[in-house]
Amino acid sequence: MTFTALRSGGTKLYAKMGPSWLAGAIAAGPATMASLLTAGTSFGFTLLWVVVLSAVLGTLAQYLAMQLGLRTEAGLIAVVERHLGNGWAWLLVADAVLAAGLAQLVIMKGVADISATITGIDARIWGVTWALVLAFGLAGGGYRVAELGAKLLVSAVVLAFVTSLFVVPIDAGAAIAGLIPTMPTGLSSALVVAGILGGAVHITLITMHSYTMRARGWTREDTNIATTDVVASMFVAFGVYSLAIFLVAASVLNGAISPDGLTHVSASQALGPLVGANAKWLFLLGLWGAAVSTLGGNTVVPPFLLADKLGWGTTVEDTRYRALLVSFALVSAVGPFVGGSFFPLLVLVLAFGLVGTPFAIAVVLALLNDREAVGDTASRWMNLGGVALIAITMVTAGSFVRGHLSTPTAPLSAFVLAFAIVLGVATLAVLTMAARTALSGTSQPSTTQ
Numbered sequence: 001m002t003f004t005a006l007r008s009g010g011t012k013l014y015a016k017m018g019p020s021w022l023a024g025a026i027a028a029g030p031a032t033m034a035s036l037l038t039a040g041t042s043f044g045f046t047l048l049w050v051v052v053l054s055a056v057l058g059t060l061a062q063y064l065a066m067q068l069g070l071r072t073e074a075g076l077i078a079v080v081e082r083h084l085g086n087g088w089a090w091l092l093v094a095d096a097v098l099a100a101g102l103a104q105l106v107i108m109k110g111v112a113d114i115s116a117t118i119t120g121i122d123a124r125i126w127g128v129t130w131a132l133v134l135a136f137g138l139a140g141g142g143y144r145v146a147e148l149g150a151k152l153l154v155s156a157v158v159l160a161f162v163t164s165l166f167v168v169p170i171d172a173g174a175a176i177a178g179l180i181p182t183m184p185t186g187l188s189s190a191l192v193v194a195g196i197l198g199g200a201v202h203i204t205l206i207t208m209h210s211y212t213m214r215a216r217g218w219t220r221e222d223t224n225i226a227t228t229d230v231v232a233s234m235f236v237a238f239g240v241y242s243l244a245i246f247l248v249a250a251s252v253l254n255g256a257i258s259p260d261g262l263t264h265v266s267a268s269q270a271l272g273p274l275v276g277a278n279a280k281w282l283f284l285l286g287l288w289g290a291a292v293s294t295l296g297g298n299t300v301v302p303p304f305l306l307a308d309k310l311g312w313g314t315t316v317e318d319t320r321y322r323a324l325l326v327s328f329a330l331v332s333a334v335g336p337f338v339g340g341s342f343f344p345l346l347v348l349v350l351a352f353g354l355v356g357t358p359f360a361i362a363v364v365l366a367l368l369n370d371r372e373a374v375g376d377t378a379s380r381w382m383n384l385g386g387v388a389l390i391a392i393t394m395v396t397a398g399s400f401v402r403g404h405l406s407t408p409t410a411p412l413s414a415f416v417l418a419f420a421i422v423l424g425v426a427t428l429a430v431l432t433m434a435a436r437t438a439l440s441g442t443s444q445p446s447t448t449q
Contacts, residue, residue: 019212022297023205024233028241029294030110032199034346039192040249048178050196051246055239058200060385062230068364069210070220071374075308076210083373093309096207097302099353106349108335110342111291127336134329139322162244168251190399195347197396198354204301206360211304299329355397355420358390359427366434
């Protein structure tokens with residue numbers, strides 16, 4: 001086969017893919033970058049095994065969500081309402097919208113701050129500008145605009161950071177040692193690990209997948225391309241993105257900058273003298289591209305879920321969905337007014353989102369084992385993978401929650417604890433229902449909680 005034929009085939013395959021790339025755009029965003037940079041800056045190569053694990057688990061989570069979407073050929077919330085009950089559907093909507101909403105504000109803060117650094121124009125002006133761009137762009141083109149932007153920006157961001165990797169001296173021995181699972185002591189390491197895993201295995205990524213595939217018109221017959229889509233975007237593109245950023249941070253920033261002083265400006269300034277001005281600008285542009293791509297993908301998630309729950313259409317042809325899309329985009333203009341440095345805020349937002357993720361995975365797994373919902377139920381390895389995902393995310397999120405037990409009366413800590421308790425109980429309840437269904441060999445009867 002000639003090079004031209006290979007290139008043509010690759011181009012056609014790239015054009016066919018899409019839904020998982022929108023999830024990948026959110027995963028490969030500034031929040032994940034902040035977690036990776038913090039990990040490399042604080043602990044060197046020690047947490048490299050977590051970076052590799054995050055790509056594997058992220059791929060598995062999206063694969064399970066993809067399987068459920070193809071087997072039901074319906075939106076996730078509608079399926080939950082039909083087979084688990086109205087109360088469970090509303091709880092999943094609230095969980096996802098809260099996680100996505102908090103992330104939206106902080107991500108917009110990041111986009112505005114980076115835009116201000118590059119141009120010198122006030123971040124608050126950029127916040128309003130980007131909110132308007134989101135509103136008009138997504139309301140006009142809907143999902144296809146978000147997908148195209150995600151594919152182009154994620155590809156460019158991966159290329160930017162891989163290019164940076166070539167000019168950074170990597171200690172191969174230390175990197176190999178980092179593949180051996182080791183957990184640094186202290187609550188800060190638990191937060192960083194939760195942030196890294198939360199970037200790949202996040203409730204927004206899981207809940208959005210059925211809607212993006214519906215927008216593409218995919219059905220069970222598209223299982224092969226859908227699987228390729230997941231592997232290419234999450235395991236390959238997201239995995240390479242994560243490795244490149246982490247290795248750069250562990251090689252260059254560790255010891256060169258204090259973790260407490262890590263910002264997009266300080267990181268780029270630290271890179272400049274060590275690996276050249278070009279790497280500095282590659283970093284800033286890569287961070288900016290990641291933030292923009294994530295902002296677009298994250299914007300469509302709450303409108304998808306709310307519209308589905310309310311029985312509305314989930315495309316811009318339905319004016320009610322379009323209004324939700326525009327409203328969520330415009331509200332994000334508040335982001336630049338949020339106080340604090342956006343790197344620590346991003347890590348915190350990802351860790352918070354991870355607290356709500358086991359419930360979403362449990363719901364997906366329960367439905368995959370409900371014959372009435374999917375017909376052919378999940379295979380044994382899919383169930384084992386799903387249970388492993390729930391266990392790992394619960395343990396990791398639990399480590400983050402324990403960090404708030406020392407100050408349970410503080411508003412943020414009290415909210416995190418309450419959120420974790422409610423969703424922890426809900427996760428166990430859904431898993432119990434799924435186990436009973438599997439053991440009895442019958443479908444879980446629909447309820448009206």
